[in-house]
Amino acid sequence: MSGGPQPAGYRAEVRVAGPAFGAAGTVQYVLGAVRTTSAEPALGWLCGEALRIADRLDPDPERSAWVRPAMRTAPVSAPAHASVPAPGPVPAPEPVSVPASEPAPEPESLPPPEPVPAPGPAPDCPAELRVWATDPDEQRAAREQLRAGGPLVVRVPDAGGTFILSVRPADSPWPPGGRRMGRPTSAEKAAARQAARADRQTIIERYGAREPLARIADAYGVTPGWLALRLDEWGVPRRQRYGAHLHRRPARRLFRGRMPRRTRTEVRAAQAEFTDRRTEVVTRYRDGESIASLARSFHVGHAWVAERLNEWGVPRR
Incomplete structure (x- = not known):
């Protein structure tokens, strides 16, 4: 460690940042946090969290228990008994005659081809997390940065957001956009x-x-x-x-609260209206409207509507 004053402790955290439905900008959530007395345990915990997240996103076939040896594909090679023709001279192409009535177009008259942009590489978040957590050079650089007294922040982009892994001294300010674990001061x-x-x-x-x-x-x-x-x-x-x-x-x-209690007279009036409009009810049901929708429309009970349809001989769906 350096000869300067050492922090009282370190805190490591894992956050995810990305757009949230109905919110403007980027929202961050803390997935886990821990406080240690030295930098080594904090870095080890962060590596374990990186591997855990990578396995949740895309299980590693080399370490997953559900992957059987037969499920791993081997490189395809030609069988030993297969006969491979010896290389020989390439035959010259036969000349093709073009009729005089159909002259070939001039090269200048053809429009120039439009450049096709090369697709950018898709982010492979699980692979990046595994490389950072297991590569000796990456871990050596992380330890040197922590020994120098600076915070360590690793950002790994994914299709739906960005995972942020950080280790910082305990006396440093809490990063904006995240919440600490425990009771705030x-x-x-x-x-x-x-x-x-x-x-x-x-x-x-x-x-x-x-x-x-x-x-x-x-x-x-x-x-x-x-x-x-x-x-x-x-x-x-x-x-x-x-x-x-x-x-x-x-x-x-959505539930908007309980319906006000009705009197017996109001219930009978709603049932009488439903019975009087029998033809309309049967037609709406046969056209695809549900029993629940009919019950809400006439302010009657769901079971009562089902009983009337059975009584009228309407085939149920």
Whole structure:
């Protein structure tokens, strides 16, 4: 180690950053974190997490228990008894005559071919993680960087985001966009709340775009209750409980609370209307409308509609 003052400890963490549905920009989530007294255990834990993530994304066929020897393909070679013709002279191509009535086009009249861009290499995140965790040169460079006192940050891109592996001294500031494990200190709470107040307009826009309140609070490192009080303080109208889930499924499929209790007279009136419109009900059912949809349309029970269809002799689907 270097002769300078050594940090009190190290903390290693694994995060994933990528776009989230309904959120502007990039959202980061902490997949795991640990605090150690020296750099070696932190680096070893980070290598184990890299291999674990790589195996979850794409199992390594060399180490996976479910891969049998017969499943591994060997390079295909020609059999020993196969006869290979000896190389010989290549015959000259036969001349082809072009009729005089069909002259060949001039080379200048043909349009120049358009250049085809070469496709870029697709990110192979599992392979990159395995190489970093098992390559001796990579680990030697990581240890030297930690001995020099600087933080170690490894970014591995994937198709849906980026995995960020980092080791830093415990007295260094927590990286922005991630949450630490454990109870935050008073200074960290105050800094997170001050940052949320400064970004007031962005929070209001994200909440107006129906992003869940808990997700916004997690991005700023504050609690959902504290952020809900700030929205009330800023005069932002609060959504109903089902409003935060409108980005997941259509509004008609959401539960909006229990239906008000009706009197017996109202129930009988709804059933009488259903019976009077028998022809329309049968036609709608045969056209593909479900029993649940008919029950919601006439404000009657699902089982009661099924009983009436059986009573009328309508074949069930």
